[in-house]
Amino acid sequence: MNTAKQNSRCSIPQTSTLNQTMVNVENLSLQMGDKHILQHVSFDLPAADITSLIGPSGAGKSSLLRCMNMLNTDWTGHIQVQHTDIRHWHGGADILRKHIGLIAQKPAVFPVSIADNVLFGLSRSQQKENTSALLQHCLQQSALWDEVKDRLDQPANTLSIGQQQRLCLARALALKPSVLLLDEPTASLDPRSKQLIELSLHELAQNIPILCVTHDLDQAQRLQGNILFMCDGKIIETADCDSLFNHPQKLETREFLRWSVCDCD
Amino acid sequence: MNKQRLLLPIVLLGCIAALLGGLSLFWFLTSNAWNFFQSFGISALWQTEWYPYEDLYGFLPAILGTLWALCIAMLVAIPCGLAAAIVSSELLPNTWQSIARLSMEILAGIPSVVYGLIGLWVLLPFLQEHLNLLTGHSLLAAGLILSLMILPTIMLMAQDALDSVSQEQREAALNLGLDWNQLLIRILLPQAWPGIRSGLLLALGRGLGETMAVMLVVGSLDRIPQPFYNILEPAQTLTSRIGREMGEAAFGSMHFAALITCGLVLAVFATIISLSAQRKGSIA
Numbered sequence: 001m002n003t004a005k006q007n008s009r010c011s012i013p014q015t016s017t018l019n020q021t022m023v024n025v026e027n028l029s030l031q032m033g034d035k036h037i038l039q040h041v042s043f044d045l046p047a048a049d050i051t052s053l054i055g056p057s058g059a060g061k062s063s064l065l066r067c068m069n070m071l072n073t074d075w076t077g078h079i080q081v082q083h084t085d086i087r088h089w090h091g092g093a094d095i096l097r098k099h100i101g102l103i104a105q106k107p108a109v110f111p112v113s114i115a116d117n118v119l120f121g122l123s124r125s126q127q128k129e130n131t132s133a134l135l136q137h138c139l140q141q142s143a144l145w146d147e148v149k150d151r152l153d154q155p156a157n158t159l160s161i162g163q164q165q166r167l168c169l170a171r172a173l174a175l176k177p178s179v180l181l182l183d184e185p186t187a188s189l190d191p192r193s194k195q196l197i198e199l200s201l202h203e204l205a206q207n208i209p210i211l212c213v214t215h216d217l218d219q220a221q222r223l224q225g226n227i228l229f230m231c232d233g234k235i236i237e238t239a240d241c242d243s244l245f246n247h248p249q250k251l252e253t254r255e256f257l258r259w260s261v262c263d264c265d
Numbered sequence: 266m267n268k269q270r271l272l273l274p275i276v277l278l279g280c281i282a283a284l285l286g287g288l289s290l291f292w293f294l295t296s297n298a299w300n301f302f303q304s305f306g307i308s309a310l311w312q313t314e315w316y317p318y319e320d321l322y323g324f325l326p327a328i329l330g331t332l333w334a335l336c337i338a339m340l341v342a343i344p345c346g347l348a349a350a351i352v353s354s355e356l357l358p359n360t361w362q363s364i365a366r367l368s369m370e371i372l373a374g375i376p377s378v379v380y381g382l383i384g385l386w387v388l389l390p391f392l393q394e395h396l397n398l399l400t401g402h403s404l405l406a407a408g409l410i411l412s413l414m415i416l417p418t419i420m421l422m423a424q425d426a427l428d429s430v431s432q433e434q435r436e437a438a439l440n441l442g443l444d445w446n447q448l449l450i451r452i453l454l455p456q457a458w459p460g461i462r463s464g465l466l467l468a469l470g471r472g473l474g475e476t477m478a479v480m481l482v483v484g485s486l487d488r489i490p491q492p493f494y495n496i497l498e499p500a501q502t503l504t505s506r507i508g509r510e511m512g513e514a515a516f517g518s519m520h521f522a523a524l525i526t527c528g529l530v531l532a533v534f535a536t537i538i539s540l541s542a543q544r545k546g547s548i549a
Contacts, residue, residue: 071439098442108437111456120451121441168437175441 028077039233045209050225060233069100101172105184107164109156142170143196162193182212231262297525315487317520330500337408346419354427373417381481384410402484404496415468426460476504
C-alpha cells in the first residue's frame with residue numbers, strides 16, 4: 001500500500017513550491033460499489049499553467065475532475081484549493097463551484113440568449129450592475145466575441161457546437177474562477193474551433209491553473225505545460241510535456257504513448 | 266413501398282374519421298344550441314332562474330358553479346401536483362420514485378363514480394362536522410373531489426417533463442455554483458414548462474368535463490351562492506346539470522336543447538382555455 005501511495009504521489013516539476021501551489025490533491029481515492037475509480041491520487045497544480053491529464057478510457061480522469069468540484073462527494077483524501085480544504089469551503093459546495101470552473105465534454109448551453117448564457121452564473125445583484133464590459137471580456141477570452149458581437153440577444157442554441165463550447169468557456173470565465181477544469185473540451189469539435197479553444201487556454205493559463213483532460217496526445221503536446229498520465233485510477237507518471245513525450249520513465253507510459261493502451265494491473 | 270401503399274389509406278381513413286367525428290359533434294352542439302338561442306336569446310347565459318317546467322333557462326348559476334369548482338380544484342391540485350412531481354423526480358431514490366408513480370397511475374385509473382362515493386362517505390361528513398354545514402354538499406366539496414381527480418394528471422405530466430431535462434443541463438447549472446433552489450427555479454421548471462403546461466391543460470379539461478363525482482357532492486342547487494363567493498353552499502355545475510336532467514328531458518324538446526347548450530358552453534370554455542394557454546406558450 002505504501003508503495004502504491006509513493007508511486008502515485010507526484011509533484012509537478014519547476015512550480016511545485018508551496019507558495020506557488022494553487023491546488024493540492026493528496027491521497028485521493030474514490031470507490032463506487034466494488035470498483036476503485038481513483039486510488040491514492042496525489043498531485044499539485046501550480047498557480048498558473050496548463051496541466052494536461054491523459055490516459056486511456058476508464059482511467060478515472062473525469063471522475064477526478066468531478067471530485068475536485070464536489071460533484072462527486074464520496075471520495076476520501078484531501079483536496080486543497082488556495083490552502084483550504086474544499087470539504088470545509090466557506091459557503092459550501094455551491095460557492096466552491098463558482099471558484100472551480102468545470103467545462104464538460106458536451107456543451108450544454110441554456111435556452112436563453114447568448115448574453116444571458118454568459119451571465120447566467122452571476123448573482124442577481126451582479127447582473128444588475130453594468131455587465132457589458134464583463135460580457136465582452138469573457139467572450140473575447142474565449143475567442144467568440146467577433147462571431148457573436150452583433151447577435152448577443154439571439155438564442156444560444158443557434159450557435160454551432162464549437163461556438164457553444166466556447167460560450168460555455170465564457171460562461172465559466174464570467175465567474176472569475178480560481179481554477180479551470182476541462183473535460184475533453186474539444187473532443188467533438190472541428191479543427192478551427194479546437195485551435196481557437198487551445199489559443200484561449202494558453203492565454204488563460206498565464207493567470208490561472210488549468211487542468212485539461214484530453215485523449216488527444218497531439219493536443220497535449222500543443223498545450224505544453226505539464227502532463228499527468230493516469231491509468232486504472234492511479235497516476236502513473238508526471239512530467240513536463242517534453243520529458244514525458246520524449247523520455248517517458250515508466251513502461252506503462254511508453255506503452256500508452258506508442259499503442260494507446262495501458263496495462264498497469 | 267407496398268407497406269406505404271397499405272398504410273397510407275388507413276392513416277388517411279383514420280384522419281378523415283376523426284375530422285368527421287369532430288365536425289359532427291360541433292354540428293350537433295351548435296344546431297341544438299341554435300334552436301335554443303332562437304327561442305330564448307343569448308341573454309339566457311346570464312339569467313339566474315332555471316325551472317325547465319316553466320320554460321325558464323338561466324345558465325349563470327351553473328356557469329359560476331363550474332368556474333368555482335374548477336378554480337378550487339386547480340388551486341389545490343397545481344401546487345400539490347407540482348410539489349409531488351418535484352419530490353418524486355428530484356429527491357426520491359429510484360425505488361420510491363417508481364412506487365409514487367405507480368400510485369398516481371392507479372389514482373388516475375380509478376373510475377370517477379368511486380371518487381364520488383369517497384366524497385359522499387368521507388368528505389361530506391368531514392366538511393359537515395368541521396365546517397358546521399347542513400349536509401356538506403358544497404362547491405368546496407366539488408372542488409376538493411375534482412382536485413383529487415386531476416392531481417395524478419398534473420403530477421405525472423410534470424414528473425415526465427422534469428425527467429426530460431437533460432443531465433448535462435443540470436450539471437452545467439451546478440458547475441456554475443447554482444444551489445438546488447436556483448437549479449429548480451432557473452433550469453428545471455422553465456425547461457419543463459411546456460410539459461407541465463400540457464398537464465395543466467389536460468387536468469383543466471378533465472375538471473371541466475367531470476360529471477359523476479361532482480354531481481354526487483355539489484348539491485345540485487340551481488342558485489347562485491349568497492354571497493357569490495360562498496363556496497360552502499350547495500350549488501350546480503354545467504356537467505352536474507346535464508348528468509342529472511338529461512334522463513328527464515324528452516329528445517328534441519327545449520329542455521333537451523338547453524342541456525345541449527350547457528355542453529356547448531363547456532366546449533367553448535375548454536377551447537378558450539386551450540387557445541389562450543397555447544398563445545401564451547408561443548409568446549413565451
